[in-house]
Amino acid sequence: MSKVIVNAQMPLSYDSGQHNLLVFLEQHKQSVSFQCREGFCGACRCKLISGEVRYLQEPLAFVRKGEFLPCCSVPIGDISIEIPK
Known part of the structure; x- marks a missing residue:
């Protein structure tokens, strides 16, 4: 189980059997x-x-260094992310 910290708030538990990060965040x-x-x-x-x-x-979309697309990715271990406002 991984921890996902969103916008420096409380960590959320991500089970490796779950969907991509976009579905998880929703x-x-x-x-x-x-x-x-x-x-x-x-x-x-x-x-x-x-x-x-x-x-x-x-x-297929351009992704800069330090960015990722949650719609087609999963965490490898614990991650900390920032969602743009």
Whole structure:
């Protein structure tokens, strides 16, 4: 089980059998912008403060260093992220 810290708040428990990070964040009432849910558009782009994510499928949208797309990724261990407002 991994811990996901969102916007420097209390950690949320992520079970490795769960869906991608976008679905996980929505289930925990975290508001994330999105459009395609497939890694094509990049609308859900978030900042990865610490830790690592693994892509379930390689995104087609441009992702800068220090960013990730929660719609097509899962955490590798504990992570800390920032969701843009």
